[in-house]
Amino acid sequence: MLTFILKRLGLALLVAFTVSFISFSLLFLSGDPAAALAGETASGEDVEALRRLYGFDRPMLVQYGEWLFSALRGDFGESYYFKLPVASLIADRLQITMTLGVCGIVFALVTAVPLGVVAAIRPNSLIDRVALFLSVAGQAMPSFWFGLILIVVFAIQLGWLPPSGAASWKHFIMPTIVLGYYAMPAIMRLTRAGMLDVLNSDFIRTARAKGAGETRVLFKHALRNAIIPVVSLAAVQMGFMLGGSIVVESVFALHGAGYLAWESIARNDLPTVQALILVFSMFYIVFTFIADVLNAWLDPRMRSA
């Protein structure tokens, strides 16, 4: 198991390094940062001066090396727009995004897994149909629309919850539901399919033949095997939620990292965009790594992989 973890860790670092290089090159190729910084009215000399000031005239590899070494020390440079260190800017915004992401995935898992299990125990029952309806609706409904509906009902008409902002835990209820509901359908369907499959397997019959009770059969014998693909899916969705919650953050005026990414792209704030891409991809890498370790713990056959 330890060898497995070390192997996966090495792999994760390699992927992280590759991602950092690719994201840096892509931004490097995507336009002239000096021109963007100088603005539309600047003269050619001004642009040249800026280019030399920020070091954009040096070879790309040199710039990448410099950027990577500062990044490793936690220094992502200064934001062109906010005039603040990028690291503290992102750290500040990440609190909101992390809170939202964690709440969202927890909400999704807590609703989707039990619903998937029940749907699998009683296929074609009323609960199964309700679960199917919920998941189809969740997949079909755009997040911004669902968010607005919630605001209209719970904030404006009923007045139970604040419509926007991030001042208290109450502000996070609706965004959590919207974000979580987006991830729920896939998790639920995968849990249901996995459980149906596992419940038909021979080792479940063996467990019953031993005299194990239904609860034990379902949770000890079946769920552990059925949940394995769900773990991988949840990890990817978690990464997506942290990086891609821009829509939800905009609807509820939560100024998180997703919103920051949108702002920075719109303003050509190169250091911030670079740092955000790196941070978001690191999240994916970290969650995939965690999912791999979890799966190896759940399924011993994966430990040798």
Next chain:
Amino acid sequence: MSETLLSVKNLTLDIPTGSGTLHAVRGIDFDVRRGETLSIVGESGSGKSLTSLAVMGLLGKTIKRSADEIRFADIDLLKARKRVMRDLRGNRIAMIFQEPMTSLNPAYTIGDQLTEALLLHRKVSRAAALARAVELLEKVGITAAASRLSQYPHQLSGGLRQRVMIAMALMCEPDLLIADEPTTALDVTIQAQILRLLVDLTTEMNMAMILITHDLGVVARVADKVAVMYAGELVETGPATEVFAAPSHPYTRGLLRCIPQPGKTARGAALGTIAGIVPSLVGEVTGCAFRTRCAHAIPACRDPIPQRGDASHAFRCVFADGALSEEGKVA
């Protein structure tokens, strides 16, 4: 004679399908005494496995079970509550399945799975259960038994897994062991070993066994009693020696011609086959199910078939002698 351990009377299993009810098992009777081995023989799809699952109470929800009696020791299994059935399963009635490759949970160690039944049914410590597991692993011929406990199923071969399944079934010293084609999925060389092992263990533990198989060669070696099943009915039941010496039902004779018999089958001669296929059991089934493949079938085979023979060796056929006298007339 020892007391009857399991008694099944008029067991019927119906499976609703899209095109009508499938009468998978129709009114079969059998009993097993303490320490005795009953072998249920038949082709694939004859209802052997369903019969064993019906005894265990492990049929799928859609299958309808009815019977005049299913009695285990002094417990009426027809009326037994779920709780009572759970207490029996893995404890007093244990089962070995035919697929050793898939019948163990891939996520748990051999030790966990071996001790599970014992920990569920008896008040023993985990250490004591593990000690018992090692003892049984050794008994079923697994080397380095103690080190196997921490291994996972995927680390063991098919033969080893089936031995683990056997050890697992024996953890609580059951009164009755149901072995559903325990050797089918294994190499021929391993088959004989596993079979020998089962016979030795039943003798040693004075355990009754229902051995389900399609292999008459297996039956001849181990069974006290044989029940020949065809398309959901028992066509012939009796002591193994009698059934093999004087098979009464045309189907039994047909089956015996399909396997080489030392001294009887001429070297180089073709083995017998039974032409035709098993009839569909969807919709009403009347008369003898074997009539479509029987060389001696007459119109009366469509009518209800009388029970022939005596209580110990019985068969169902329109002919009082099971058409034995007709045998010579057909080429």
